[in-house]
Amino acid sequence: MGVLGKSVTAFLLFFFLSAAPSTAEIKSIKIQSDNRPVILFQKFGFTHTSNITVAVSSVFVTSTLSQPDASLLGFFLLSERSLIDVLSELQQNPNFCILDSMFISLLFTFKDLSPPPQSSFNRSYPVTYAGEYSLFFVNCNHESFVTMDVRTELFNTDDKATNNYLSVGLTQLPSLYFIFSLFYLCFLGFWISVGFNNQRSVHKVHILMGVLLIMKVLSLFCAAEDKLYVKVTGMPHGWNVLFYILQFISSVLFFAVIVLIGAGWLYLKPNLVGKEKKVLMIVITLQVLANVASIVIGETGPFIEDWVTWNQVFLLAEFVCGCAAIFPIVWLIRSFSRTDAKAARNLALFRLFCVVVVGYMLVTNIGVFALKTMTVYKQQWVGRAEEIASLVFCLVLFYMFRPVRESEYLVLDDEGVYEEAPKMVKG
Known part of the structure; x- marks a missing residue:
């Protein structure tokens, strides 16, 4: 990732985490030929007993320069307290990809996708540390365009029986x-x-x-x-x-x-x-x-x-x-x-x-x-x-x-x- 791409990524991370409100509910999203380096899908306040499910399907990646590296595209969770550390890593290394950061919770990369023609992935992840997290998709391949269908489901289970799809700060x-x-x-x-x-x-x-x-x-x-x-x-x-x-x-x-x-x-x-x-x-x-x-x-x-x-x-x-x-x-x-x-x-x-x-x-x-x-x-x-x-x-x-x-x-x-x-x- 070049210096310009790194600066854009840093700005988008800071803007999203400071301006985007916490959202909720089950989302079904279609991304069409998108080359943005960072895409925020959800921002959610978790309790210590929470869950996140991410399902992607119909994934198709094209590039104008070379064969895209599947390990440089993926989803991760980022807490607000880790934002400064990630921004610091971006500033120190012009070729740094956020997916390699030690301050994020990596969910999966496109290397984990099933082989074509399905090209899909579906997995649930428990969240055991309370806090506000943001679900991001990162594209560290320069000039690559991504098409995919994404379904996200984030919820808290405070009583370990009932799902609460509202962020912890919005449940009232x-x-x-x-x-x-x-x-x-x-x-x-x-x-x-x-x-x-x-x-x-x-x-x-x-x-x-x-x-x-x-x-x-x-x-x-x-x-x-x-x-x-x-x-x-x-x-x-x-x-x-x-x-x-x-x-x-x-x-x-x-x-x-x-x-x-x-x-x-x-x-x-x-x-x-x-x-x-x-x-x-x-x-x-x-x-x-x-x-x-x-x-x-x-x-x-x-x-x-x-x-x-x-x-x-x-x-x-x-x-x-x-x-x-x-x-x-x-x-x-x-x-x-x-x-x-x-x-x-x-x-x-x-x-x-x-x-x-x-x-x-x-x-x-x-x-x-x-x-x-x-x-x-x-x-x-x-x-x-x-x-x-x-x-x-x-x-x-x-x-x-x-x-x-x-x-x-x-x-x-x-x-x-x-x-x-x-x-x-x-x-």
Whole structure:
């Protein structure tokens, strides 16, 4: 392996072990004419009683230079604590192949494959030392292309009887998602109660906010069922499809509510102007892109060639979507600043709203990422703190813009002039 190939291998090892999340479930993967030096298949937190099964079939290797050496292609396990040692070996020896490292757990090389035409291998390995390990495939043959079908199965057996296909740090996720769904269900009940007690002050945006809560309840319940089935059987059994659909609807509604409230829709003015409609369409489009990227990331893994690109697309779309949602709020605040003292209350309200939205974006885009990076593998469920941030944000948002007497707000006409709304007359 040349200096360039060695540098690429070192970078990929460091990137995967520092950025890739722990995954689970049974994976069936097809690699087609791939010449990457390193491919990460799974990252998993093991207990002291665990097992890993790797099966490869239909293996075909071609090279543009010479006959590939089967001993230079193979699978191995690497713990995070051994990463620095392996990187050091790569730096010291330009021709070093990771499969020769003393710091890895070598599973097998292509020399162990059955002879053609089957060219297959299937074996299970016990894992007796607890820790977070990554399953890698390495190709130390320069300019060789590999085609193969790979099936991986990683699980823990803490009671020595039942397989747990969730990483040790994620085994609490089914309960966690179910608890959050109950929180949102109680939230929904309270919101409905507030609406019935203030029926004459309920706007369409309040109904939309209620629909958002319904979608959050359903999406989190599906997430709980998805992780529960993966934990028990290794497969989601269709719950992942329903979860992605509900997650998409929930995400679109979430940002749509922010944009509509920030634009004063049906609170201060009855219609959205052209630029606000454009922002809403941009936000929806970005959410479509972000959810497509989320599905690709969730249903595949680092073993696909464009995995890094899809992660970048997801993060960029989420960030730009959050920034775009702030523009209508800023426009509205600027409109308030050009009016008289009657708008002072609304000016303070929407300034606070802008601060809350910016804070939410910082927490979910930076804070949660930092938390996931710093959390040890046994507490990776803590990295799902974005659900806590979303719940707190919704509580603040819904309290700020709950149904109230219209006399507490100002009405904005189509020309941008604010007038005091008439007081509601009882009876």
